[in-house]
Amino acid sequence: MPFLNHTQPEILRPVSTMFIVTSIVVALLLNGLPWGGLWLALRPDFVAVVLLYWCTHKPLRIGVGLSWAIGILADVGDASLFGQHALAYTLLAFGGVVLSRRIRMFDLREQTTQVLLILFSTYAIYALVHWQVNGQIVWPYFLGCLTSTLLWVPMSSLFQSMRQMRVDRE
Amino acid sequence: MDSTQTFQVFNRGPSPAARLVFFAVLSLLLMFVDARFRYLESTRSALSVLVSPLQRLATMPMLLMQQAGDFFVTQNSLLLDKKALQRQHGIDSVQLVQQQALLQENMQLRNLIALQKRNQYTGQFAEIVYTERDVFRRKVLINKGSVASVLPGQVVMDDKGIVGQITRVFPWLSEVTLITEKDHAVPVQVLRNGLRSVTFGAGDTSQLSLRYMPVSTDIQNGDILVTSGIDGIYPPGIPVAKVEKIERDAAYPFARISCLPIGGVDKYRQLLVLSAAPKLPERPEPEPVAVRGKLKKSGGH
Numbered sequence: 001m002p003f004l005n006h007t008q009p010e011i012l013r014p015v016s017t018m019f020i021v022t023s024i025v026v027a028l029l030l031n032g033l034p035w036g037g038l039w040l041a042l043r044p045d046f047v048a049v050v051l052l053y054w055c056t057h058k059p060l061r062i063g064v065g066l067s068w069a070i071g072i073l074a075d076v077g078d079a080s081l082f083g084q085h086a087l088a089y090t091l092l093a094f095g096g097v098v099l100s101r102r103i104r105m106f107d108l109r110e111q112t113t114q115v116l117l118i119l120f121s122t123y124a125i126y127a128l129v130h131w132q133v134n135g136q137i138v139w140p141y142f143l144g145c146l147t148s149t150l151l152w153v154p155m156s157s158l159f160q161s162m163r164q165m166r167v168d169r170e
Numbered sequence: 171m172d173s174t175q176t177f178q179v180f181n182r183g184p185s186p187a188a189r190l191v192f193f194a195v196l197s198l199l200l201m202f203v204d205a206r207f208r209y210l211e212s213t214r215s216a217l218s219v220l221v222s223p224l225q226r227l228a229t230m231p232m233l234l235m236q237q238a239g240d241f242f243v244t245q246n247s248l249l250l251d252k253k254a255l256q257r258q259h260g261i262d263s264v265q266l267v268q269q270q271a272l273l274q275e276n277m278q279l280r281n282l283i284a285l286q287k288r289n290q291y292t293g294q295f296a297e298i299v300y301t302e303r304d305v306f307r308r309k310v311l312i313n314k315g316s317v318a319s320v321l322p323g324q325v326v327m328d329d330k331g332i333v334g335q336i337t338r339v340f341p342w343l344s345e346v347t348l349i350t351e352k353d354h355a356v357p358v359q360v361l362r363n364g365l366r367s368v369t370f371g372a373g374d375t376s377q378l379s380l381r382y383m384p385v386s387t388d389i390q391n392g393d394i395l396v397t398s399g400i401d402g403i404y405p406p407g408i409p410v411a412k413v414e415k416i417e418r419d420a421a422y423p424f425a426r427i428s429c430l431p432i433g434g435v436d437k438y439r440q441l442l443v444l445s446a447a448p449k450l451p452e453r454p455e456p457e458p459v460a461v462r463g464k465l466k467k468s469g470g471h
């Protein structure tokens with residue numbers, strides 16, 4: 001699979017703020033789709049993956065603070081405990097920002113294992129909060145961690161190609 | 171991490187670690203406050219102004235799809251519905267007919283009860299169980315017999331008028347001779363002027379006739395005939411018949427008057443058997459014919 005080995009050989013156009021905002025809004029929208037039952041357990045956390053992408057690729061623009069704010073919005077949208085998603089996304093953004101250079105050096109296949117760890121910590125936060133509030137650990141939460149990781153490759157290649165397209169159009 | 175700190179050329183604010191600690195503590199604080207005190211509902215509702223359009227947008231395709239699904243009902247389900255409705259309609263219409271019959275019956279029973287209250291006669295309900303197989307014999311069998319202390323001679327009526335008279339009694343059945351039976355006589359009076367007469371069954375399906383009424387007698391179409399009470403069998407004042415047709419032919423000494431019974435002689439199933447009328451004193455022996463002739467003669471003198 002050639003696209004898996006695609007490290008960034010070419011210089012990409014600077015990302016417009018509009019693109020970032022749109023991607024996050026779309027991710028929030030996808031999270032808000034009426035998922036149910038098993039699909040809800042299998043649902044990847046689109047917002048987490050998108051945030052992680054921007055934190056690793058544009059660590060100077062999307063950082064811990066913005067991730068926290070988006071986490072608050074996700075909390076409102078999810079009607080979950082106030083601060084739950086915020087804490088998880090804060091940790092995620094920290095991981096993304098700190099590991100951004102290392103991750104960008106890897107190709108997509110190697111990135112996946114790194115991303116899995118970061119997303120696992122995010123989902124562990126969810127599970128911990130749920131455990132503290134409801135007194136039980138919900139293991140199906142971690143299914144979403146796996147699907148989110150699987151989402152990483154198609155999503156980041158999609159974003160890369162979109163940024164590439166902007167170059168071609170010039 | 172060390173390298174990012176050591177080679178920091180531009181001022182980028184606090185390090186990611188500091189930010190992490192700050193926001194993590196903030197999140198934990200929020201969670202604690204939210205879980206314990208629920209102070210943040212207003213904040214939540216204010217922020218939901220931002221998020222709820224997104225949510226509405228997210229649920230819209232599903233809603234639209236459901237509405238479209240409702241619209242495009244498949245032909246098969248329509249056919250099934252139609253079949254089920256038709257079956258239901260069949261069942262319902264049978265029940266409706268039954269209900270109408272029951273209503274009719276109920277109305278008649280109510281009338282009978284009202285009649286029983288209005289008159290001082292006691293009576294008992296009976297139902298026709300058999301009719302005579304010979305169409306020219308106007309008789310029916312009812313389901314009350316000597317066990318129910320029915321006696322021969324008792325009068326049978328419905329809510330409108332006289333129907334007949336008990337003629338034979340069996341243990342569980344009794345035979346009612348209808349007033350339309352040929353030559354069955356009922357003593358009557360014309361309600362309008364009190365004229366006494368006797369109706370006879372005509373023997374055909376539903377007619378009575380008044381016999382031996384002079385051509386000049388005062389009787390009109392539409393006159394109501396009620397029982398006169400003469401004879402002690404029929405209680406007085408019960409409607410019997412209505413005058414239908416009068417033929418006054420000078421060639422005959424008597425008018426031919428035909429009437430229609432008022433009671434539902436051949437209509438209903440429920441009847442009322444009246445208790446026997448109070449017994450009259452014995453009729454005196456008729457005078458011997460010979461004596462009468464003598465008297466006439468003597469009267470002539």
